[in-house]
Amino acid sequence: MRKTTTRMADGRELIYFDDSEPYVSGKATRRLDDPRPLPDRFESMSAGPQMRQCPLTGEWIPMATHRMNRTFLPPADANPLAPARPGAEYQDGEVPDTDYDVVVFENRFPSLLAVPGEDTGIVHVDGEELFAAAPAAGRCEVICFGPRLEENLVDMGPKRMRTVIGAWADRTRELSELEGIKQVFCFENHGEEIGVTLHHPHGQIYAYPYIPPRTAAMLQRATAYRQATGRQLHEDVLAAELRAGTRILAEGEHWVLYVPVAAKWPIEAHLVPRRNVPDLAALNEDEKSELSHMYLDLLAAGNYFFADKVGKLNMPYIASWNQSVIGPGREDLRLHLQYFSFLRSPGKLKYLAGSESGMGAWISDTSPENIAERFRSALALASAEQPTR
Amino acid sequence: MRKTTTRMADGRELIYFDDSEPYVSGKATRRLDDPRPLPDRFESMSAGPQMRQCPLTGEWIPMATHRMNRTFLPPADANPLAPARPGAEYQDGEVPDTDYDVVVFENRFPSLLAVPGEDTGIVHVDGEELFAAAPAAGRCEVICFGPRLEENLVDMGPKRMRTVIGAWADRTRELSELEGIKQVFCFENHGEEIGVTLHHPHGQIYAYPYIPPRTAAMLQRATAYRQATGRQLHEDVLAAELRAGTRILAEGEHWVLYVPVAAKWPIEAHLVPRRNVPDLAALNEDEKSELSHMYLDLLAAGNYFFADKVGKLNMPYIASWNQSVIGPGREDLRLHLQYFSFLRSPGKLKYLAGSESGMGAWISDTSPENIAERFRSALALASAEQPTR
DSSP states (O other): OEEEEEEOTTSOEEEEEEOSSSOOSOOOOSGGGSOSOOOOTTTTOSSOOEEEEOTTTOOEEEEOOSOOOOOOOOOTTOOTTSOOOTTOSSOOSSOOSSOOSEEEEEOSSOSSBOOTTOOOSOEEGGGOTTOEEEEOOOEEEEEEOOSOTTOOGGGSHHHHHHHHHHHHHHHHHHHHTSTTOOEEEEEEEESGGGTOOOOSSEEEEEEESSOOHHHHHHHHHHHHHHHHHSSOHHHHHHHHHHHHOTTEEEEOSSEEEEOOTTOOSSEEEEEEESSOOSSGGGOOHHHHHHHHHHHHHHHHHHHTTTHHHHSSOOOOEEEEEEOOOSSTTGGGOOOEEEEEEOEEETTEEOOOOIIIIIHOOOOBSSOHHHHHHHHHHHHHHHHHHOTTO | OEEEEEEOTTSOEEEEEEOSSSOOSOOOOSGGGOOSOOOOTTTTOSSOOEEEEOTTTOOEEEEOOSOOOOOOOOOTTOOTTSOOOTTOSSOOSSOOSSOOSEEEEEOSSOSSBOOTTOOOSOEEGGGOTTOEEEEOOOEEEEEEOOSOTTOOGGGSHHHHHHHHHHHHHHHHHHHHTSTTOOEEEEEEEESGGGTOOOOSSEEEEEEESSOOHHHHHHHHHHHHHHHHHSSOHHHHHHHHHHHHOTTEEEEOSSEEEEOOTTOOSSEEEEEEESSOOSSGGGOOHHHHHHHHHHHHHHHHHHHTTTHHHHSSOOOOEEEEEEOOOSSTTGGGOOOEEEEEEOEEETTEEOOOOIIIIIHOOOOBSSOHHHHHHHHHHHHHHHHHHOTTO
């Protein structure tokens, strides 16, 4: 894998990750290679987005209300994630090169953004002690999994998947080193049903300057468990799932795929490394290699989840990489992928209404064992379709 | 208000709340008045729904996987919340009487259900200590706000609203006394956009046998605040909002309506009593009376939120009554209504994708002050439409 770091016309970082020689991209490595008339993004920005802390629950809410400079707007029908058109005089997308394998760049309209020189200390809204606010000084990146609009990640094969994993690991490592970052979150929203508007195969990477609520809950529990038992909660949960065996979907040498005992989504599976690693950056080559196969197996199985009802479908899903925090408690949490979908049955979505959205109280209308049974059939069907994956 | 308690053919409780004489319902007060061939719901049920605790986050997830007896199914086009048709030989809905004002009954397919005699202690899934489960021994009720399919709560007027508040208070009081209930949650999901399939004006009431995550977060924070300062957090937050004034929408003698300083939804307002009360059952007559006006003002304003863009619309919303816990910490939390909507702009919904659904980390693309500005215009328009509400 070759990594080439460059910058866009407005100063945003853009990084190519190429699979193998001959490298298809990475020639345009200077800022001037992006010919768009984009002014430096910080030029007309006095402050970045703010985040405020809810005084009742303690959660931080970034508020992307700052006015970004929107001089440059691509045509409405353009695909901003596509490679530049060969021979075109003007570049209407984000990527200056005419081909790429995997490319990562800073989001043009980020909800988390560190503005150079900005004081990131706490301020008080309306001068009230209870109303804490601070710059949402994080980072939002986009990761394009491949150059072609119509090809989904699931169909790209383990070699490309290995490059994506390499890019995730690289971004996790680099973003973890930025000032004030508490957690790096690599994820993919897939499918129109969850509001995805850009169909180009891509994911996102958030570097949060605070600990998100799910992680905070896990951290609190894992730390209490460590204090009470001297052991790591995530390690013991994996051991318990393996002992129980009732929801295990696949066991690799380095990874285990299972439906968690208290799955809250209509479709949910966790892909967990056997070794105690905090994040993607800590994976070794063997682990990354096996992951590149098991991850695609999982995505493929998702598409067959309702095979008995409608055959294969393009499953809408969220693939959510839970990584450990940067800072205190880091050794108490462990890398795991939470794959889930809102789809209760073909064409029928789970809505997050009063109980979920109001109280944060999820209610399932299936059981983890039912999910596991369907996933096992789906994995078999996916493997029969593409036995060499 | 007259309250009449009865039971349906399958043993579920059904309670009429009538506005004023002549009372329109409440004659059918015996179980035999429901003529449907419904067997007792507990007859063929050995156990109710289970809930499991996520070992990583600690959240309880009810799983409605038990097989309910579905002998009786009304026709697909029937409205099960309508009053019975006068003169009909057979009743195809849930309500035996031919008219009503407000009626509350136990949900036919509840995700929370206490089965008489069932042991509600913790069991361990697969015999694993870390995998806690227990009966989801709570209760789910439906509240119909009025007899007519096409009339929304917002248009029913303060007298009916007062009856609804009375019913909420009654149910909160009674459900709080049930064994093992930790919190009573009165809420309304309004609008197809959030997955509502029954268009009859109705809300729901959940009695949770566990403390939901939002409440748990608030309780933890409020308790720490009490320990540090000797004061109640919610009281001080209200005082701070009043001092700041920047997001206050309306001030009554007993209630204050404002956009919270860290609003996480595209549209959000809190309606908060000035007096320190734990729940709706603790409100006095004056407070209930004023609430019946201010609640409707809020709903009406929601419909004018985008008046500058599309005029009046039927705003999809969730009205979520945060009540205190039953048990330790009760004095640390305070009643408040969280009204919110997913609608970012007309026809454009906020989706809860990776950050929200995966990490629990909400991101706003507006500001509380922008929301407050729109709400103020909307309240003025709503009041101009119906100045006597």
